[in-house]
Amino acid sequence: MSLLEVKSLEVRFGHGEKQVQALYGVDLSIDAGEIVGLVGESGSGKTVTSLALMGLLDPKSAEVGGTAVLDGAPLWDERGRRRPRSKVPMAMVFQEPMTALDPVFTVGSQLVETLRVRRAMGRRQARAEALELLEAVGISDPTARMRAHPHELSGGMRQRVMIAIALACEPKLLIADEPTTAVDVTIQAQLLDLIRGLARERGMAVLFVTHDLGVVAETCDRMITMYAGRVVERGPVVEVLAEPAHPYTAGLLSALPAAAERHARLATIPGRVPPPGTEITGCVFAPRCSHRRDVCDQPQELLPHGDGREVRCIRASEIQFEGVQV
Ligand SMILES: Nc1ncnc2c1ncn2[C@@H]1O[C@H](COP(=O)(O)OP(=O)(O)O)[C@@H](O)[C@H]1O
Ligand code: SF4
Ligand SMILES: [Mg+2]
Numbered sequence: 001m002s003l004l005e006v007k008s009l010e011v012r013f014g015h016g017e018k019q020v021q022a023l024y025g026v027d028l029s030i031d032a033g034e035i036v037g038l039v040g041e042s043g044s045g046k047t048v049t050s051l052a053l054m055g056l057l058d059p060k061s062a063e064v065g066g067t068a069v070l071d072g073a074p075l076w077d078e079r080g081r082r083r084p085r086s087k088v089p090m091a092m093v094f095q096e097p098m099t100a101l102d103p104v105f106t107v108g109s110q111l112v113e114t115l116r117v118r119r120a121m122g123r124r125q126a127r128a129e130a131l132e133l134l135e136a137v138g139i140s141d142p143t144a145r146m147r148a149h150p151h152e153l154s155g156g157m158r159q160r161v162m163i164a165i166a167l168a169c170e171p172k173l174l175i176a177d178e179p180t181t182a183v184d185v186t187i188q189a190q191l192l193d194l195i196r197g198l199a200r201e202r203g204m205a206v207l208f209v210t211h212d213l214g215v216v217a218e219t220c221d222r223m224i225t226m227y228a229g230r231v232v233e234r235g236p237v238v239e240v241l242a243e244p245a246h247p248y249t250a251g252l253l254s255a256l257p258a259a260a261e262r263h264a265r266l267a268t269i270p271g272r273v274p275p276p277g278t279e280i281t282g283c284v285f286a287p288r289c290s291h292r293r294d295v296c297d298q299p300q301e302l303l304p305h306g307d308g309r310e311v312r313c314i315r316a317s318e319i320q321f322e323g324v325q326v
Pocket of ligand 3: 046048177
C-alpha cells in the first residue's frame with residue numbers, strides 16, 4: 001500500500017438540480033519520497049483535487065465522495081467526517097503565498113506559532129526549530145528574516161517561507177499547487193530543486209500540481225494528466241513524455257517551448273476545457289480532438305497501456321505521437 005491511496009474521488013458543487021460534478025472518480029497513489037505531477041490546463045480539476053484532499057472545500061457547497069487513506073489512516077470516514085486537520089500529516093503550499101501568510105505577523109512569529117500548535121513546542125524550542133526550518137528551505141540570514149513581515153520579502157522568498165511553515169507540520173504528504181507559477185524562471189528552478197531535495201531527504205510524498213509539462217519533466221517521477229475532472233492518462237514521466245498516449249497529453253506536450261522550437265511554432269489546443277455541468281456522452285476530449293472517429297462517441301474508460309501506464313482513449317494504440325526525451 002502506498003503512503004497515499006485515493007480511490008474514486010468525486011466532488012460535486014451546489015445543491016439539487018443545480019448540482020454539478022467537478023471530479024469523476026479520480027484514483028491516485030503516491031509513495032513516500034515520490035513526486036507525482038498532476039497536470040492539465042486551467043479548469044481541469046487539479047485544484048479541486050488538492051482542496052478535496054486537504055479538506056479545504058466548504059462542506060456547505062461541496063460534496064466529496066470516495067476514499068483517501070494517508071499513512072494507513074482514512075482522511076474521512078464513511079459518513080464524510082474528516083479527521084481534524086491538525087492530526088493529519090499533510091500540508092499544502094499555494095501559488096500565491098500571501099493568501100497563506102498573515103501580513104500582520106512576522107515570519108518568525110508565524111513559524112513559531114505553527115510549531116507551538118502543531119508540535120506542542122515551548123517558545124525557545126520553537127524558535128530554534130524555526131531557524132532550522134528557514135535554513136532548510138535555503139533562506140540566508142534566518143535570524144534577520146525571522147523579524148521580517150511577509151511583504152518585505154521577495155516572491156521567491158515568501159514561497160520558501162510558506163514551504164518552511166508547511167514543513168513545520170512534519171508532513172508526510174506535501175501538496176504543492178502551482179507553487180512556481182508566479183515567480184521568474186531562475187527562482188522557479190531553485191524552488192523545484194528545493195522541493196525535490198525535501199522529497200528525497202525527508203522521504204516526503206509530493207503531489208505537484210501544475211499546468212506546465214516542462215516543470216513536470218524536471219521535477220516529477222510519475223504524472224497524471226487530468227481533463228474535465230477525469231484522469232485521462234497516467235504513468236512514469238520519462239515514458240509518458242517520450243511517447244504520450246492520449247491526444248490531450250500530446251497536445252500539452254507540443255505546447256512546450258522545446259517542442260515548439262522544433263515545429264517552429266507554439267502549438268495550442270483549440271477550444272477549452274468544458275466546465276463542470278457540461279453534458280458529455282462520448283469521449284470527454286472529443287470536441288477538441290483531431291483524431292476523433294465514430295468509435296470515440298462512447299464513454300471512454302481508463303485502460304492499461306503498457307507497463308504501469310493507463311490511458312482513457314480507445315484509439316491510443318493506433319495513434320502515435322512525437323514525444324520528448326527527458
Ligand atoms: N467552489 C466551486 N464551485 C463551483 N465550481 C467550482 C468551484 N471550484 C472550482 N470550480 C470549477 O471546477 C473546475 C475545475 O477547477 P480547478 O480545480 O480550479 O481547475 P485547475 O485545474 O485549473 O486547478 C472549474 O471549471 C472551476 O470553475
Ligand atoms: S477517444 Fe477518440 S476523441 Fe477521445 S481522445 Fe481518443 S481519439 Fe480523441
Ligand atoms: Mg488550479
